[in-house]
Amino acid sequence: MSDEAAPGHVRIRLDLSYDGSDFHGWAKQAGGKRTVQGEIEDALRTVTRSGGVTYELTVAGRTDAGVHARGQVAHVDLPESVWREHHEKLLKRLAGRLPKDVRVWALREAPSGFNARFSAVWRRYAYRVTDNPGGVDPLLRNHVLWHDWPLDVDAMNEAARGLLGEHDFAAYCKKREGATTIRTLQELSLLRGDDGIITATVRADAFCHNMVRSLIGALLFVGDGHRPADWPGKVLAAGVRDSAVHVVRPHGLTLEEVGYPADELLAARSKEARNRRSLPGTSGCETC
Secondary structure, three states, X not given: OOOOOOOOEEEEEEEEEEOHHHOOXXXXXXXXXXXXXXHHHXXXXXXXXXXXXXXXXXXXXXXXXXXXXXXXXXXXXXXXXXHHHHHHHHHHHHHHHOOOOEEEEEEXXXXXXXXXXXXXXXXXXXXXXXXXXXXXXXXXXXXOEEOOOOOOHHHHHHHHHOOOEEEEOHHHOOOOOOOOOEEEEEEEEEEEOXXXXXXXXXXXXXXXXOHHHHHHHHHHHHHOOOOOOOHHHHHHXXXXXXXXXXXXXXXXXXXXXXXXXXXXXXXXXXXXXXXXXXXXXXXXXXXX
């Protein structure tokens, strides 16, 4: 996965959003399942009249089935001739071709060294939940989780503080062969809005599979009084999956924003993100 487009090609950054309710996640899958990547690549192939050629996308965060995105970022390498011919009308043509639950908001030439995945320095997610005894507003049902116990947000924030920093989050991740579970959790905080909806903001350099939804599951157990505030930290320290940590449903989760360094630091960041990563006193494993 190069940080530069091949000769004769130009790298294009896409900023996009989607409602994940009817998608089987971001990444293309066998068997014809509907995915965000598949829809956008099909639309690109149609509007650029490329015939059987598919221009493959690389994304900042490969969201799971049912997860939404407001500030997703991807890149695609297009032949220079295709970009010259179509770039002025490409955004509007994509809007006419894409289904209504996915939108591309911006298309522009990426700076040198840009890689949507490896150049990112953080990803920020929001998870939304309500403990309203009457349930979720029907208009928000696909974006807010209902928790049927009253939640103590102060206790949840106390628990969250014990999870911040660089750790091996193996206890909160679904392990993938050859992939590290070491991450730096930069922010984890919860705020109850005037409408009663609790929004958890979760920001890290990267996330392993199911990490955000597992963290929220642990914090909900603290918030409803089933576990003390120090329990999520103890689970983290144990380093193994705990059956009491539930992976909450995906529909409350939204990728809100992806952060990148200044243009002159993009290539260095990509190289750093590919390095083998380990905690002091442990063996390394390539970043995923």
